[in-house]
Amino acid sequence: MAFMRTHSNASSGMGVAPDIRNTFLELQMKKAFRYVIFKIEEKQKQVVVEKTGATTESYDDFLACLPENDCRYALYDFDFVTGENVQKSKIFFIAWSPSTSRIRAKMLYSTSKDRIKQELDGFHYEIQATDPSEVDLEVLRERAH
DSSP: OHHHHHHHHHHHOOEEOTTHHHHHHHHHTSOOOSEEEEEEETTTTEEEEEEEEOTTOOHHHHHHTSOTTSOEEEEEEEEEEOTTSOEEEEEEEEEEOOTTSOHHHHHHHHHHHHHHHHHTTTOOEEEEESSGGGGOHHHHHHHHO
16 A cells, blocks of 8 residues: 555655745846756655756766766756857757656656746746766757757
């Protein structure tokens, strides 16, 4: 019976902490952060903000926050200059699910993704990544142009 209850929780997804929408709006509207990392807190049964990155932080700083063996959701505010020399910014939603992470973690993050995306309405692009090559800075550049 305990297995069934655990399976049920894993397949139904998690809730979203109340501050997630506000954190997103601070990144989107106020440019308060370069990135936000989200994680699932199983005991709280919800997605929470794990870390925010200052606007001075680099893409390498952001990548260093993605765990090698565990899943995360992330937002990254990507600044670039167009061919017409116009400064632009695009927000990427990244579902980080490395192939080395636990099956249970992959299930939880997979089933909770739609719920967090509802709270983060307004990002421009989504990337599903299972290894670092799929979140290389070049991938963002290609998608943003």
